[in-house]
Amino acid sequence: MIKLKERYFIKIVPHRGDTVHRFEVRRQHIIAAAAFVLACILGSLGAGAVQLWHAHAQVEALRSLATKQRLQLQVIDRRTSQIRRQLEHVQKQNQEIQQLIGVHVQKTSDVRRTIDALAAAADRTSAESNLLRRLTMRVLNVRHLQELTRAQALAAIPSIDPVDGAEVVGCFCYRSYPDAQFHPGVDLGADYGEVVHAAAAGTVASAGWDGGFGEKIDIDHGNGYHTWYAHLSRMDVQPGSFVHKGQAIGLVGSTGFSTGPHLHYQVMLNGSPIDPEPYLNGIPAKVLAALP
Numbered sequence: 001m002i003k004l005k006e007r008y009f010i011k012i013v014p015h016r017g018d019t020v021h022r023f024e025v026r027r028q029h030i031i032a033a034a035a036f037v038l039a040c041i042l043g044s045l046g047a048g049a050v051q052l053w054h055a056h057a058q059v060e061a062l063r064s065l066a067t068k069q070r071l072q073l074q075v076i077d078r079r080t081s082q083i084r085r086q087l088e089h090v091q092k093q094n095q096e097i098q099q100l101i102g103v104h105v106q107k108t109s110d111v112r113r114t115i116d117a118l119a120a121a122a123d124r125t126s127a128e129s130n131l132l133r134r135l136t137m138r139v140l141n142v143r144h145l146q147e148l149t150r151a152q153a154l155a156a157i158p159s160i161d162p163v164d165g166a167e168v169v170g171c172f173c174y175r176s177y178p179d180a181q182f183h184p185g186v187d188l189g190a191d192y193g194e195v196v197h198a199a200a201a202g203t204v205a206s207a208g209w210d211g212g213f214g215e216k217i218d219i220d221h222g223n224g225y226h227t228w229y230a231h232l233s234r235m236d237v238q239p240g241s242f243v244h245k246g247q248a249i250g251l252v253g254s255t256g257f258s259t260g261p262h263l264h265y266q267v268m269l270n271g272s273p274i275d276p277e278p279y280l281n282g283i284p285a286k287v288l289a290a291l292p
Helices: 029-099 108-154 285-289
Strands: 007-012 023-027 168-171 173-177 181-183 185-190 195-197 203-209 215-220 225-235 248-253 262-269 272-274
Touching: 023 029, 029 108, 168 262, 203 225, 215 248
Parallel strands: none
Antiparallel strands: 007 023, 168 185, 173 181, 185 262, 195 248, 203 215, 215 225, 225 248, 225 262, 262 272
16 A cells, blocks of 8 residues: 655755755655656647648648549549440441442530540549649648757757756856856756756757866757857767757766866857856747747
């Protein structure tokens, strides 16, 4: 039997030896959080399934229309063949009558005009069916390309926590410790050797020692965004290599000017640092709104 009231305690001990912070977490809170995450995942899957069903319904409707026109064309073809056979029979009878009585019988021009009109109508229907088929494929291809383009754009925007939900222990702000100057990124609390992930897809612009940053990786995402990962203990990528969003790129360390193990995470946009915190749990709404 699950004990929902079983308690867990988390202690945070600052580097400078200040007051120890102690937090209490009950098992029922953990279960509720897990249920909420599962509900979000199921909701996202449900929305994707609805979009896929809608696209499938549109394709089936277009296929049904093309099939209907093809059947109509077959009916016209059969009718044309029947009339052509009747005309040939009448012409044969006329020739036989002419031979018997020696009288010139007027040609069945009206029947021929009817056949010509039916043939022209069949050609028009066939041309319209082919045009509809080409337009259908063009629409489907354009939509597919638009979806791929948007997916690539989303993948290249920083939107995940590089160290899986770490606490922000150093803000994007002016501070007096450990140095009295503006801090152009955030410090994410993490244990030594913890895996660091790429926040977005892109190409590694540099990977090596960078002064006070220590071992640092710079990823160019090709859209004005760069992300920096500093104070690493190990780097697992090389300059010029392509990385996917969420791919492991190195390990947390304390190299360079660092008071202890953590990850310095910095987001650059068009050459200037911006606050990374809104990008830790998804793409900000204002950035999504600006996408085509």
